[in-house]
Every structure is written in C-alpha cells, then in structure tokens.
Amino acid sequence: MSFFPKISFQYEVEEYLTKVFRNKELITALGTQEAENKYQSLLSHLSHPPGFTTVRVNTHLASVKHVKKLLFEEIQKQFKGLCVPVLEHPKLQDILLIPVIGPRRDLKRHASEVIVGAQCGYAVLRGAHVYVPGIVSTSRFVKAGDLVSVYSDIEGKCKRGAKEFDGVKVFLGNGISELSRSEIFCSTGPLRGLGIRMIEPVYLSPSFDNVLPSHLFLQNLPSVVVSHVLNPQPGEKILDMCAAPGGKTTHVATLMHDQ
Known part of the structure; x- marks a missing residue:
C-alpha cells in the first residue's frame, strides 16, 4: 500500500507515460490489467524515495574499504547506535549503498x-x-x-x-x-x-551535510552508471554536454586519473 499520495505530473509527462504503458503492443503482450498494474507500480515507486542512498567514493584519496569504515562510524553517530549497514555495490567498485529505513508509520504528529x-x-x-x-x-x-x-x-x-x-x-x-x-x-x-x-x-536516511566531503560525493545511481558505461581512458577528450549537477564530469575525471 502506498504511504504517500499518487504522484502528479505535468500534462506532457503524463501523456508520454500513458502512451508508453497503455500502447497497443504492450497491452497485447501483457494484457490490459498487467500493463495497468505496471503503470500504477511505477507511479507508486516515483512517489517514494529510493530504497538505498548511493554515494561515490573519491578513490584518488582513499580506498573504498577505508571510506566504508569511516562512513559506518559517521552513520552510527547520527543514528545514535542504530545499526545501519554500509554496503559495497556488487558491480560498481566505487559505490557505497546505505539502506533507507521506512516508511515509519507510527510517528506521533504534533500540534505545531x-x-x-x-x-x-x-x-x-x-x-x-x-x-x-x-x-x-x-x-x-x-x-x-x-x-x-x-x-x-x-x-x-x-x-x-x-x-x-x-x-x-x-x-x-x-x-x-x-x-x-x-x-x-x-x-x-x-x-x-x-x-x-x-x-x-518518516524515511530514515543519513544526512550528508559536511560528512566526509573530500572522500564522498552524494550521487544518484544512474549518473554513476553513465560514466562506467562510457569507460573513459586517460588521455581521451570527453565533452560532457549535460554537465551539472549530477557529478558525472568529476566522476569521468576520476576514472581517467585526471589525465
């Protein structure tokens, strides 16, 4: 059951998504009900935060293992001893994942x-x-x-x-x-x-305000994947035509060892 109201879009966005999920080919392949279920599932997921917070490690300055240990200690301080793991991504070697806890449905609501x-x-x-x-x-x-x-x-x-x-x-x-x-x-x-x-x-996720700023970059997973797919090599010339604010350019520079 969705914790938040269904997300609302601008007309153009909703029209596009409707065409994608309610087109004849998809309905023929999946059936009307299954296609609609997938569309509603997407809307529900988009109205909630992701299941994990992703951070990219600046591997020029420290190893992923070392930063993982430092980050775990920082999160322990923030959450006052609540044990929240810091996980290494199984495919992307410079990414750490922190599970998001929630929704916490039993929080008291105050008059103010x-x-x-x-x-x-x-x-x-x-x-x-x-x-x-x-x-x-x-x-x-x-x-x-x-x-x-x-x-x-x-x-x-x-x-x-x-x-x-x-x-x-x-x-x-x-x-x-x-x-x-x-x-x-x-x-x-x-x-x-x-x-x-x-x-x-409602969703317990660590704050990264001034947390290991030289070691970590708070970055959404798709922005990280783009740079790894590109696989830039030292000495190449890369033109980023969509630079800011996702962190892709600095990630590309890191993967190229600043060369």
Missing part, C-alpha cells in the same frame, strides 16, 4: 506544524534537514526549541507566512525548530541556515 515547499520535501525524504529558504509557513506560536511536525505542500498552494494550511500536504516527520516564527518571516533580509533539525523523519 511547519510547511515546506515540494523541493525541500524531496530533500528531507532523502535525509536532509530543513533549511530556512525551504520553509513556506509555520503555526502561529512556533518558537526556537519547539518540537514540530513537518509537512510538504506538494501542490504549491500554501501562501508564504500563512499561520495554518488545510490543503494537500504530506507528512515528512518531526523535528526541532532552530528559529522562531518571527525570525523566519519577519527578518529584515533573507535568512539562511538550518531551520528545522529533523529528529524523526
């Missing part, structure tokens, strides 16, 4: 609420804390140190600075507010920095 934008919400589901620019609204009397429940405004309809919001929102977990409502919304200039420190996320 913080609403964040959809992009911020995606980051929280991947292990990030909430930074001030991502906060859209808070309950009326939120103070620094308060325990708050964090929600994502997935439709983008919450007004900035609102004191309550009854629209469609997705529960992301609980955290501790680092600032008061007045500091967030009544500042003389745009605020930066940490807004909500997440302590009970």
